[in-house]
Amino acid sequence: xxxxxxxxxxxxxxxxxxxxxxxxxxxxxxxxxxxxxxxxxxxxxxxxxxxxxxxxxxxxxxxxxxxxxxxxxxxxxxxxxxxxxxxxxxxxxxxxxxxxxxxxxxxxxxxxxxxxxxxxxxxxxxxxxxxxxxxxxxxxxxxxxxxxxxxxxxxxxxxxxxxxxxxxxxxxxxxxxxxxxxxxxxxxxxxxxxxxxxxxxxxxxxxxxxxxxxxxxxxxxxxxxxxxxxxxxxxxxxxxxxxxxxxxxxxxxxxxxxxxxxxxxxxxxxxxxxxxxxxxxxxxxxxxxxxxxxxxxxxxxxxxxxxxxxxxxxxxxxxxxxxxxxxxxxxxxxxxxxxxxxxxxxxxxxxxxxxxxxxxxxxxxxxxxxxxxxxxxxxxxxxxxxxxxxxxxxxxxxxxxxxxxxxxxxxxxxxxxxxxxxxxxxxxxxxxxxxxxxxxxxxxxxxxxxxxxxxxxxxxxxxxxxxxxxxxxxxxxxxxxxxxxxxxxxxxxxxxxxxxxxxxxxxxxxxxxxxxxxxxxxxxxxxxxxxxxxxxxxxxxxxxxxxxxxxxx
Amino acid sequence: xxxxxxxxxxxxxxxxxxxxxxxxxxxxxxxxxxxxxxxxxxxxxxxxxxxxxxxxxxxxxxxxxxxxxxxxxxxxxxxxxxxxxxxxxxxxxxxxxxxxxxxxxxxxxxxxxxxxxxxxxxxxxxxxxxxxxxxxxxxxxxxxxxxxxxxxxxxxxxxxxxxxxxxxxxxxxxxxxxxxxxxxxxxxxxxxxxxxxxxxxxxxxxxxxxxxxxxxxxxxxxxxxxxxxxxxxxxxxxxxxxxxxxx
Numbered sequence: 001x002x003x004x005x006x007x008x009x010x011x012x013x014x015x016x017x018x019x020x021x022x023x024x025x026x027x028x029x030x031x032x033x034x035x036x037x038x039x040x041x042x043x044x045x046x047x048x049x050x051x052x053x054x055x056x057x058x059x060x061x062x063x064x065x066x067x068x069x070x071x072x073x074x075x076x077x078x079x080x081x082x083x084x085x086x087x088x089x090x091x092x093x094x095x096x097x098x099x100x101x102x103x104x105x106x107x108x109x110x111x112x113x114x115x116x117x118x119x120x121x122x123x124x125x126x127x128x129x130x131x132x133x134x135x136x137x138x139x140x141x142x143x144x145x146x147x148x149x150x151x152x153x154x155x156x157x158x159x160x161x162x163x164x165x166x167x168x169x170x171x172x173x174x175x176x177x178x179x180x181x182x183x184x185x186x187x188x189x190x191x192x193x194x195x196x197x198x199x200x201x202x203x204x205x206x207x208x209x210x211x212x213x214x215x216x217x218x219x220x221x222x223x224x225x226x227x228x229x230x231x232x233x234x235x236x237x238x239x240x241x242x243x244x245x246x247x248x249x250x251x252x253x254x255x256x257x258x259x260x261x262x263x264x265x266x267x268x269x270x271x272x273x274x275x276x277x278x279x280x281x282x283x284x285x286x287x288x289x290x291x292x293x294x295x296x297x298x299x300x301x302x303x304x305x306x307x308x309x310x311x312x313x314x315x316x317x318x319x320x321x322x323x324x325x326x327x328x329x330x331x332x333x334x335x336x337x338x339x340x341x342x343x344x345x346x347x348x349x350x351x352x353x354x355x356x357x358x359x360x361x362x363x364x365x366x367x368x369x370x371x372x373x374x375x376x377x378x379x380x381x382x383x384x385x386x387x388x389x390x391x392x393x394x395x396x397x398x399x400x401x402x403x404x405x406x407x408x409x410x411x412x413x414x415x416x417x418x419x420x421x422x423x424x425x426x427x428x429x430x431x432x433x434x435x436x437x438x439x440x441x442x443x444x445x446x447x448x449x450x451x452x453x454x455x456x457x458x459x460x461x462x463x464x465x466x467x468x469x470x471x472x473x474x475x476x477x478x479x480x481x482x483x484x485x486x487x488x489x490x491x492x493x494x495x496x497x498x499x500x501x502x503x504x505x506x507x508x509x510x511x512x513x514x515x516x517x518x519x520x521x522x523x524x525x526x527x528x529x530x531x532x533x534x535x536x537x538x539x540x541x542x543x544x545x546x547x548x549x550x551x552x553x
Numbered sequence: 554x555x556x557x558x559x560x561x562x563x564x565x566x567x568x569x570x571x572x573x574x575x576x577x578x579x580x581x582x583x584x585x586x587x588x589x590x591x592x593x594x595x596x597x598x599x600x601x602x603x604x605x606x607x608x609x610x611x612x613x614x615x616x617x618x619x620x621x622x623x624x625x626x627x628x629x630x631x632x633x634x635x636x637x638x639x640x641x642x643x644x645x646x647x648x649x650x651x652x653x654x655x656x657x658x659x660x661x662x663x664x665x666x667x668x669x670x671x672x673x674x675x676x677x678x679x680x681x682x683x684x685x686x687x688x689x690x691x692x693x694x695x696x697x698x699x700x701x702x703x704x705x706x707x708x709x710x711x712x713x714x715x716x717x718x719x720x721x722x723x724x725x726x727x728x729x730x731x732x733x734x735x736x737x738x739x740x741x742x743x744x745x746x747x748x749x750x751x752x753x754x755x756x757x758x759x760x761x762x763x764x765x766x767x768x769x770x771x772x773x774x775x776x777x778x779x780x781x782x783x784x785x786x787x788x789x790x791x792x793x794x795x796x797x798x799x800x
Contacts, residue, residue, distance in 0.1 A: 084649030141654070167656055270657070323651050323658060353651060380651045437650065462649070 008038040017046040026051060045069055052076065053457075053482050055117065056507065059539045060098045064105030071110045072136070073102065077117035079485050079533055080435075081460055083141060086487055086531070088513055090546040095119045095142075103130040111136035113164075118142070124149030128156035135187075138164040146171035154180035162190035166214060166244075178203055192244060204233035213237065214268070215245030231256040244268030244293070254282050261285035265312075268293040270319045280305045290346075293317040296332040296353060303336035307343025315349040316340055320380060325355075334361035341368040349374040356387045357414055362396025366403035375400055376411035382438035382463070385415040392416055398423035401431070411435040421445040425452025433458040440464045450474035460485040468495030475503050483535035491532055494525025499534070500552035507541055508552040509533040520550045681771055687715050687748070687779040698771045704763055711750070715779065752777045 008016070020043055023029050033043040048071040052063065055077045064070075077093025095117045102109055109131045119142045127134065134157045139145075151174045153160070160181075181188075181203070188207045192214030204210070213234075234240070240260045245268070254274065264286050269279070270293040279298050283289070289310045296318050298306070306313065321330065334357050340347060341364065348371050357379050385392055393414040401407060401424050408430055412420065416439035424431070425448035432455055439445070447470035449459065459481065467490035471478075478484055478499075493510065500508040510520060511531035517523070541551040681698040694714050701707045750762040754773040762770070762777070 081649065081652075083654050084652045085655070086649045167654060319657055320651060320653060323653050324646060353653075378651055382647070382650065435652075437652075463647075 008036055013042045013045075016042045020046055048072065050074070054535050054537070055093060055095075055098060056539060056542050057482070057535065057537045060101035061105070062539070064101045068105065069108075070106050071108060072113075073106070073109065073111070074113040074115075075117065076115045079460065079483065080116075080458070081462065081485055081487070082116055086462065087533075088511065088546065088548050091511070091549060092542065092544050092546070093117045094144075094544060095123050099123045099126050103127075107131065108133060110134060113138040113140075114142055115140045116142065118144040119149075120144050121146055121149030121152070125152045128152040131157075133159060135159055136162040136164075138162065139168055140164070141167050143169035147174040147177040150174070151177035151180045154178060158182060159187050160185075161187050162212075163188070164190055164192040164212075164214075166192050181206070190242075204230075204237060208236045209239055210237045211239045212242040212266075213240060213244070214242075231259070235259040238263075240264065242266035242268075242291075245271065254278060258282075258285055262287060264289060266291040270295055270317065273297060273321060276302045284309050286310065288312055291315040293319070295319050295321045296330050297321050298336075299331045300333055300336040300339065301331070303332075304339045304343075307339045310344065312346055313340070313344040314346050315374075316344075316347065317351040318353060319351075320353040323353075323380065325380070329355065334358055337361065338364050338368075341365040348372055351376040351378075351411075353378045353380060355380050356384070357393060357396070358386045358388050359391065359393055359396040359399075360386075360388075362393065363399045366396075366399035370403050371406060372400070372404040373406055374409040375404065375407060376409065376435070377413055378411065379413040382413075383415045384413075392419075394420040394423070398427075401428045406430050409433045412439055413437065415439075417441050418445040418448065421448040425449050428453050430455055432456065434460070436461045436464055438463045440466060443467050443469045446470035447473060450477045456480075457482045459483075461487070461489060463488040465490055468492055471495055472498060472502075475499055478534055479503060479505055479536050481536065483533065485531075485533050486529075487531040489532075491529045492525060493520070493523055493527040493529055496529055496532060496552050497525065505536055505538070506534055507537050509535075509545070510550045510552060511548055512550070513548045681774070683752075683774055683776045685711065685714065685777040685779070688781045690715060696777070698774060703767055704770075708750070711777075711779070749780050750777065751780050 016039065020029060020032060023032060026049075029043055029047060033040045044066055045068065047067045048069050050063065050067055050070050050073050052058065052073070052075045055075050075095075075098055077095070078087055078091060081087055082091070082093075093116060095114055102112075103126055107130065110133050112127065112131075112134075113136070117139075119139060124145055127137070129152075137153060137157070137160070145168075147170060150165070150170075153163070154177055183206065185206050186209065189209060190212035191203070191207065191210060192212060204213075234257055237260065241263060243257060243260070243264055243266070261282065262285060265288055267283075267286060267289055268291075269282075273295060274282075275297050276299045279294065280302050283292070283302070283306055286292075287309060290312050292306065292310065292313060292315070294302075294317070298318065303318075306316075318332065318336070321327075332354055334354065337350070337352055337354070338361050340350075347369055350372070351374075354377075357377065362377075379393075386396070394417055397410075397412055397416065397420045401410065407428055410424070410428065410431060410433070412435065418441045421440060421444070424434070428434075431453050434449065434453070434456065436459075442465055445464065446461070446466035449456070450470055451474055456477075462485075464486075466486065471491065472495055496508050496510055500506065509532070510529050511533065512520060513530070541553065545551060682695050683698060685694045685696050696707070696710060696714070698707070701710060751759050752762050752770070752774045753776050754760055755775060759778075765773075
């Protein structure tokens, strides 16, 4: 900056605001705000959308103060591994502090999206009462609220356009909460309540403009008259593009949705244990599908059929029907994945649970799909090698990262040595999130990642032989990332203490759930750390830690 | 090994099985007694080295495991709640692996129950409200089984609920209304005292309260009825007989 950018004053602020409105990403707006004071001032007053990837990275009041005109906010709380019960239930992530600050400073807030946070009914009532023009509420993987809180939302938010509640832990104490919705509900476009029981049909008649519908429990096969009512209600939703839910739906129920299949771009049947043949029949109607979530009951044959019918498919997720291997094995193998990769040219995002894989299959997938942005493969038994060659799957995953230059998210599984990390560190230049479990030989593996992967934001590791050295050697890297999770690795308390002393802008949280033994302050440096969560923050240590969490300074 | 443990849990004993440490609450671990540890479910493996395929026997996660956000035990391997309806697969379970959300773990167990009634079913995140009737009481009450962790607690709650109704009609052994729900006097109830706690289970059968482990009871109880002793004699005769023989 030379002598102040006086030309900034040549245009009125509104002109600059208009220019900034074309900046697509927050990162671009952040960069603009650093150019000069005038731009900082103008930018902050015109930012209306804020994303807080870690609720503890900044004080709520500070965020609200900096951007006074925000209309849409998205906030995330717990670490991702909380979804799999690795994080203590009282760890934190409470939404009150944020909701109170927002009610105070953003009275015109229209949109709120919370993920992995603890949201109380009081929070929901505050939201319902204080934001007069509230339009969008999305709670994903949250807990702490009940249908009584949802009733407050339904009753007070007359302009609600989107209500997305999926995969939450909700206490159901208000059976008729949906009856609080207005009689004529012309604003609702998205309703996704896949975690609750619900009376679907009546509501559908009131919201024929629905574009996105997610249902709760439905067992229409036992009520033929309800089935035909559902069929006509759904057929009445001419704009329906996205359908999910159908817990416990049987095959006899599926024809109720045939009428809308051709218009569907998104279909989530991952809660329904429909078998292969019925699934294939249904999906053959859905020629315009872009996103498909299913259970592995679809099997290789079903995926081959998908590859043939759904040429617009962009995202596929295949979930395990039997995670613990108790039932008969399902015929879902690497062949299904290869078929999809070959048949769906627009595929860029995959989540795939299976029991066997080969390097050859992964090489083929890498060649077929250089445009992957997200590749998450979970071979369910840890340390599983290539089942034909018995080799580690290093070559396969290396091929993925070398071929897919735009890969932003990667999850590894199977038998893997440090070699795969060498490839990832060297090639995965766009990678933002990496999940590692039961992999690697030693410290070198982690060092490759932390010294490479220049765009890495989130790293989560469990059960790997990674220790202190790569952490301490790459301490500065941690400040460029949002967060690091390590559990059941080989990190010691001494290294954590050193890291905390060296890096004041990091919160180094040591989680120790065993109640016996000395308190952490008195433990020696060589004490092993069971769980470690490190994240950058400008807010300093948080004040709501439970007894099992220590923040080292 | 595992089938032996299951039998042990349902074995009829003197006093209430729940009295030996109680259940873990509706949805918690099934092991009764905190000091029983893992009860030989699985061998502890050092996860810092390679995970070996464990030799120990492990029971599949029941729907009860769905709701609980529990902290992992030592060494990251826990034995999940036992599911008496499923055969146990020969694998140890690692906490949080495979990485599927609790929701998804539950779907399979819910779907795999044979002969389930689709609308009577409650997911374990709902309250387990059951009606309680008592012979001679003018109206029914409701109790949430999920808010109690053992038969003892339930009986205390029931006693409070119906205290006003148990006026003068004491059992032939002179038990007061205050005592009739006391767990120590269960056997007295069967020997002619006035009131017997019974419940209707999922299959529609009327059973004596206290026969099965607490969690099993919570999962199968549809409603409670505190009957006059003379009427209860004809119900679940096998159970009554066994209780009497042990008293």
